[in-house]
Amino acid sequence: MSFLEHLDELRRRLINSILIVVVAFVICWFASGAIYNFLSIPVREALAEAVRREVPIKGLTGDEATFPLTLLQPGDRGRYVFDRVTKLGSGVVQPGTSVAAVVAADSEGNIGIYTDEPLITGNAVIPKGVLLPADLSGKQIAEGADERLIVTTAPESFTLYVTVSLYSAIALSVPFLLWQIWAFISPALYRHERTYVTPFIFLSTVSFVLGAAFAYYILLPPALGYLLGLAEDFRPMLRASDYLDFVTIVLLAMGFIFQMPAVTYVLSRIGLVSASFLIKSWKVSLVVILIVAAFVSPTGDIPNMMLFAAPMMVLYLFSICIAWIFGRKRESSPSAG
Known part of the structure; x- marks a missing residue:
């Protein structure tokens, strides 16, 4: 050539x-x-590892400890704390807000964490029974504002x-x-x-x-x-x-x-x-x-x-x-x- x-x-x-x-x-x-x-x-x-510092839990009996969401079972109750600005419908929930929550299954059998009481925000009322943004499978990263x-x-x-x-x-x-x-x-x-x-x-x-x-x-x-x-x-x-x-x-x-x-x-x-x-x-x-x-x-x-x-x-x-x-x-x- x-x-x-x-x-x-x-x-x-x-x-x-x-x-x-x-x-x-x-x-x-x-x-x-x-x-x-x-x-x-x-x-x-x-980022999640760098931002979140583990603080030892000290309780009355000494057996108190945290456990992952994957261990929750239907019927378990507690208070859900929002760790970032979250929009649920027309309502906007600010970080630090908490609401009573319950683990339950919906009509299709999907297990999730739902509000167990109405939550009043600045511009709307979020009713009882609304699915909360929590991952029970453990496959996703729990991403807060500092991890984005x-x-x-x-x-x-x-x-x-x-x-x-x-x-x-x-x-x-x-x-x-x-x-x-x-x-x-x-x-x-x-x-x-x-x-x-x-x-x-x-x-x-x-x-x-x-x-x-x-x-x-x-x-x-x-x-x-x-x-x-x-x-x-x-x-x-x-x-x-x-x-x-x-x-x-x-x-x-x-x-x-x-x-x-x-x-x-x-x-x-x-x-x-x-x-x-x-x-x-x-x-x-x-x-x-x-x-x-x-x-x-x-x-x-x-x-x-x-x-x-x-x-x-x-x-x-x-x-x-x-x-x-x-x-x-x-x-x-x-x-x-």
């Missing part, structure tokens, strides 16, 4: 990639609210969901984008080397998902807990857009870091990387891993940095095994295209 033909091929692949991302963006837009709620769970849990992220401008909510949809579209398009990249570079490879595209895309996609999941479930909770723990003398008021940028960087960074085995597989099959080369370069690789971990880690403490560095070290060892199993010397093919 001539230089102009390479440029034309690059233009075609870029257009295809943009179209793929646009289609994925439209799909993700309709689920942007659910995606954002999923991404915000770690920070809301960390904030927006500071009117269009910020719209911009936030657009950003969520865009990032999600990029993540969803990874296999197709990898295919476009491979299609662009494949003319420079021998025909037998082009057969590596399917295992590469499969391994790369799985690695990206594993990396993002590792960051979400393993790295984010301790990192957020550490950061918010430093702000215990302050009232945390986190901007939703700032948190989204933060969590996206962490998820995407670990997703791409986990590409190490997939890239090693292709390079070793082509013959550009060998297991002996990776073993000889372990000192330099260790320094690079620590630098990348320090850059990607959202905190400056060594324990959290090691949470990022440890999986990279394991991936490097795994890459050595892959290069040892699949490595070969690069040879020309008579059927090269």
Whole structure:
């Protein structure tokens, strides 16, 4: 291919990639609210842990203790305290308001907590038997005013969901984008080397998902807990857009870091990387891993940095095994295209 033909091929692949991302963006837009709620769970849990301080209960007998709402049974009674501004019908209830409540089942058999007496607000009367906003399943986060992220401008909510949809579209398009990249570079490879595209895309996609999941479930909770723990003398008021940028960087960074085995597989099959080369370069690789971990880690403490560095070290060892199993010397093919 001539230089102009390479440029034309690059233009075609870029257009295809943009179209793929646009289609994925439209799909993700309709689920942007659910995606954002999923991404915000770690920070809301960390905020709840940072804001709520456990105070030991001391009672008459010494056996007094709190228990979760999941243990409530139909017929149990008590007083329900609103922990945030709540709108029930046309009535607005302020935080700190309490009302007699009872656990009961409605006509469809759903168990919930209902008002056991009329509640008079500033502009309406909330009658007896109204369902209160309490989760008895234990699956949702009990989110109060201090556990919610904030927006500071009117269009910020719209911009936030657009950003969520865009990032999600990029993540969803990874296999197709990898295919476009491979299609662009494949003319420079021998025909037998082009057969590596399917295992590469499969391994790369799985690695990206594993990396993002590792960051979400393993790295984010301790990192957020550490950061918010430093702000215990302050009232945390986190901007939703700032948190989204933060969590996206962490998820995407670990997703791409986990590409190490997939890239090693292709390079070793082509013959550009060998297991002996990776073993000889372990000192330099260790320094690079620590630098990348320090850059990607959202905190400056060594324990959290090691949470990022440890999986990279394991991936490097795994890459050595892959290069040892699949490595070969690069040879020309008579059927090269």
